[in-house]
Amino acid sequence: MNKKNDSRPPETDHRPNLPDLTPPELAELCARWGEKPWRGRQLAVWLFRRGAEDWDQMTDLAKNFRLKLAEGARLAWPRLEASAEDQEALKLLWRLSDGLRVESVLIRERNHLTLCLSSQVGCALGCLFCRTGTLGFTRNLTSGEILGQVLGAKRLIRPGERLTNLVFMGMGEPLLNPEAVLRSLYVLNAPDFLALGKKRISLSTVGILPGLKTLSEGPDIGLTVSLAAP
Ligand code: SF4
Structure with a gap:
């Protein structure tokens, strides 16, 4: 897990938690961020097939995109x-x-x-x-x-x-x-x-x-x- 991403108290952190989004919603989020639509599919595979717990595990995502994710979204599983x-x-x-x-x-x-x-x-x-x-x-x-x-x-x-x-x-x-x-x-x-x-x-x-x-x-x-x- 990206530690920077975890450091904000949940009650004040209003960034979307990606595991709570459906695969189509992940695609929409990527589109809103100006990313290619297939990025949403890549994210969904990392989350829901591989259970990724850290942005750095998502090695086939460009580093810039991972930085954007760490800044704009949460990755919180139980x-x-x-x-x-x-x-x-x-x-x-x-x-x-x-x-x-x-x-x-x-x-x-x-x-x-x-x-x-x-x-x-x-x-x-x-x-x-x-x-x-x-x-x-x-x-x-x-x-x-x-x-x-x-x-x-x-x-x-x-x-x-x-x-x-x-x-x-x-x-x-x-x-x-x-x-x-x-x-x-x-x-x-x-x-x-x-x-x-x-x-x-x-x-x-x-x-x-x-x-x-x-x-x-x-x-x-x-x-x-x-x-x-x-
Ligand atoms: S069995 Fe327990 S958990 Fe299930 S509905 Fe009843 S009180 Fe709730």
Whole structure:
């Protein structure tokens, strides 16, 4: 990570965080900066296929362009703060750029490796059986914070293993954050980027109808509805 880029407090840093942009938005940003449109595609590959954490990793981008990026944009992914592993699961604690934390869990079952993702910091719904529900709601995750859990977890997978499934079933109710979930699905599903495929992505929800409507505009994913709603 470019240290200069990290030095401003998040609450006063209004530069766009590139992991939160979709590939078309990256192309638009490059066009606004007077760069060739294919620069956006290069950036998207560095971010969403390779999970670049530092402008200096983007070695096929001209140095001037990297300087422009470091000055005009942020590159903030969730940072792994702690992990705990047993036979069946690897629990991951992520620190977000504003210091808040969320969890995700990699679950090993026979031939499947499933990542359970968070979509919010805390949760407003308070289901009786759920520890997250006791925390209350703090804020929605951005699409970059959702994707960062996937890219970060992929780096921790053992040799010979492959991430086979994703489920939005960690902290938060995904259909109360449908815009960011939808934006992340475009990258998770896209053959050029994480390419998990719609049959491998599912979402657990208590059933929030406006959120379902928003999601229906996106890729076709599996949907699991939890009936344990408050
Ligand atoms: S919606 Fe999910 S995260 Fe929120 S309280 Fe219920 S079970 Fe917990």
